Amino acid sequence: MSHPVPIQFQPLDAEALAQAPGRLALIVDEGGKLGAAGRKLDKLMRGALQRFLASDAFGKLKSGESADLAWPAGLAAEAVQVVKLERKADVAQARKAGAAIGKALSKAGTLVLAENVKHAAELSFGLALRAYDFTAHKTGEKKEPGTVTLMVAEPEAVAAQAGPLAALAEGVFFTRDLVNEPANVLTTYDFAARLAAMQELGLEVEILEEEELTKLGMGALLGVGQGSESPSKVVVMQWKGGAEGEAPLALIGKGVVFDTGGISIKPAAGMEDMTMDMGGAGVVSGVMRTLALRKAKANVVGLVGLVENMPDGRAQRPGDVVKSMKGDTIEVINTDAEGRLVLADVMWYAQDRFNPCGMIDLATLTGAIIIALGHENTGVFSNNDAFCEQFLRAAKAEGEGAWRMPMGDAYDAKLKSRIADMMNVGGRDGGAITAAQFLQRFVKPETPWIHLDIAGTALLKSDSTLAPKGATGWGVMALNRLIQDRFER
Incomplete structure (x- = not known):
C-alpha cells in the first residue's frame, strides 16, 4: 500500500x-x-x-x-x-x-x-x-x-492542524491504489481482504459471500457476476464514532473489479481502463479508512458490492430477467449496464438493515456523464435539495468538481419494460439521468439520497493539480468534509 x-x-x-x-x-x-x-x-x-x-x-x-x-x-x-x-x-x-x-x-x-x-x-x-x-x-x-x-x-x-489532513491523505492514497491496481491483482477476494484488514483500525468489517447474498435475494447483483470465476461479495464496514443508536450515514460503492461489458462486450480499444470500474467502492473504502484513522465522531456505514463482469457460458444474457432484493423484476437489455444492478441490491440492503439518516452511492456508472460534464465534474443526482446542497458545498470547499443534474418522470418512463417491472437501460439520450432514475426506484421515499456518477473524475489520462495521471481519489475529501460539517460540528 x-x-x-x-x-x-x-x-x-x-x-x-x-x-x-x-x-x-x-x-x-x-x-x-x-x-x-x-x-x-x-x-x-x-x-x-x-x-x-x-x-x-x-x-x-x-x-x-x-x-x-x-x-x-x-x-x-x-x-x-x-x-x-x-x-x-x-x-x-x-x-x-x-x-x-x-x-x-x-x-x-x-x-x-x-x-x-x-x-x-x-x-x-x-x-x-x-x-x-x-x-x-x-x-x-x-x-x-x-x-x-x-x-x-x-x-x-501547524503539526496539530496537519494531523487530520494526514489521515485524509491516507484515505485518498488507499482509494488511488485500489483504482490503479490491475484486475488480476485486485480480484474480489483481494479487495475484500484489504477491507477486512481495516478491522485493526477499529472498523467493524463483514464479508457477505454468495450463499448469504442468495438467501437475501440479491438476484440483480448476483446476475452480474455469474459469468466470472471470482465470486461476488458484499463488504460491510461500520464506523461507530457518533452517539450510540444514532442512525448512520450510508455510503454505497459500485465495485466491479473488471468490466468487459459481459455478453454486450465492450470494444477492445480502451478496455484496459475498466480496471477502474470499482472506483465507487474505492472511494467508499478510502473514506472509511480516513474516518477510522482520524477517529471521526460520526456513525457511518460503508457497503461495497464486489463483482466481476465477464462473458462465459454462464454469463447473464441480454433479455434475461432478474429479481432484485426489493422484489422488483428487471429486464436486462444491456449487460454492460451492470453497475446499477449491483447498486440496486446493496442500496436496498443498506436501507433495510441500517435505516440510515441519508444514503450516498458512488459509481463509475455511465459514459454519458463524461459526454455531459467531461472530466472536470462528477454528476450529482438527488431526491433531497437540502442534503444535495450540503454535499455540493462540501465538494466546493475541497476543490472537487461536482454539478447537479436533473431528474424527472419523463426520464423515468424510458425504463418501462414489456415483460418485467423495468428495463436496466433507457436508451442513449439522457443516459446518465435514466441510470439515476433506475437507482431512485431502489430508494425508500423517506431516505435522503445522492447518486454520484464519477465515471469522468475517478481516473484521468493527464496530471491534475493534486494527482499524477491515473486514479485521482475524487470524492474522499468531499465526503469527509460532508461528514465533518453535518455530523461533527
Missing part, C-alpha cells in the same frame, strides 16, 4: 540552509518580500534570489506556481524552487503551492521554507497528495523521496 511522504515540521533554522542537500523550496508572496530565512538564502546565493524576484519570470507566475533556480551558487542544494503564494491565498491556492513542491521532491531530501504562511498545513497536504506515485508493479529503482521538512514559525500548531 502507498503511504503519503512523511513530513516533519521544524522551527526556522537559517544556519541549516547552506548545507541542505536535495531541494530548497521557498514560499514568496506576490510582492517578492522575503522573511528572515529568505534573506539569509539570498545572501548565500549572492543576490541571485532577489534578482529573480525582480524579473519578469517571477511576475508572470500565478499564485501556486513555481520556478526552479538550478544549482545555485553558495548552496549545497541541487535547486531552489521559488513558489509564489499570495498573502491572501485561500486553501485551494495553498494546496496548489504544496503540489508544485510535491511534484518535484528530491531523493536527497526537500526543505520547505514556509515561515509565516497562513495555510501551512494545507500546503503540506497538497504536497503529500501530489507526491503520490503508484509503483507497486515496477521492478526498477524506485524514486523514493527523501525527508521532507517544513520550516515554519509555529511548528507544533
Whole structure:
C-alpha cells in the first residue's frame, strides 16, 4: 500500500540552509518580500534570489506556481524552487503551492521554507497528495523521496492542524491504489481482504459471500457476476464514532473489479481502463479508512458490492430477467449496464438493515456523464435539495468538481419494460439521468439520497493539480468534509 511522504515540521533554522542537500523550496508572496530565512538564502546565493524576484519570470507566475533556480551558487542544494503564494491565498491556492513542491521532491531530501504562511498545513497536504506515485508493479529503482521538512514559525500548531489532513491523505492514497491496481491483482477476494484488514483500525468489517447474498435475494447483483470465476461479495464496514443508536450515514460503492461489458462486450480499444470500474467502492473504502484513522465522531456505514463482469457460458444474457432484493423484476437489455444492478441490491440492503439518516452511492456508472460534464465534474443526482446542497458545498470547499443534474418522470418512463417491472437501460439520450432514475426506484421515499456518477473524475489520462495521471481519489475529501460539517460540528 502507498503511504503519503512523511513530513516533519521544524522551527526556522537559517544556519541549516547552506548545507541542505536535495531541494530548497521557498514560499514568496506576490510582492517578492522575503522573511528572515529568505534573506539569509539570498545572501548565500549572492543576490541571485532577489534578482529573480525582480524579473519578469517571477511576475508572470500565478499564485501556486513555481520556478526552479538550478544549482545555485553558495548552496549545497541541487535547486531552489521559488513558489509564489499570495498573502491572501485561500486553501485551494495553498494546496496548489504544496503540489508544485510535491511534484518535484528530491531523493536527497526537500526543505520547505514556509515561515509565516497562513495555510501551512494545507500546503503540506497538497504536497503529500501530489507526491503520490503508484509503483507497486515496477521492478526498477524506485524514486523514493527523501525527508521532507517544513520550516515554519509555529511548528507544533501547524503539526496539530496537519494531523487530520494526514489521515485524509491516507484515505485518498488507499482509494488511488485500489483504482490503479490491475484486475488480476485486485480480484474480489483481494479487495475484500484489504477491507477486512481495516478491522485493526477499529472498523467493524463483514464479508457477505454468495450463499448469504442468495438467501437475501440479491438476484440483480448476483446476475452480474455469474459469468466470472471470482465470486461476488458484499463488504460491510461500520464506523461507530457518533452517539450510540444514532442512525448512520450510508455510503454505497459500485465495485466491479473488471468490466468487459459481459455478453454486450465492450470494444477492445480502451478496455484496459475498466480496471477502474470499482472506483465507487474505492472511494467508499478510502473514506472509511480516513474516518477510522482520524477517529471521526460520526456513525457511518460503508457497503461495497464486489463483482466481476465477464462473458462465459454462464454469463447473464441480454433479455434475461432478474429479481432484485426489493422484489422488483428487471429486464436486462444491456449487460454492460451492470453497475446499477449491483447498486440496486446493496442500496436496498443498506436501507433495510441500517435505516440510515441519508444514503450516498458512488459509481463509475455511465459514459454519458463524461459526454455531459467531461472530466472536470462528477454528476450529482438527488431526491433531497437540502442534503444535495450540503454535499455540493462540501465538494466546493475541497476543490472537487461536482454539478447537479436533473431528474424527472419523463426520464423515468424510458425504463418501462414489456415483460418485467423495468428495463436496466433507457436508451442513449439522457443516459446518465435514466441510470439515476433506475437507482431512485431502489430508494425508500423517506431516505435522503445522492447518486454520484464519477465515471469522468475517478481516473484521468493527464496530471491534475493534486494527482499524477491515473486514479485521482475524487470524492474522499468531499465526503469527509460532508461528514465533518453535518455530523461533527
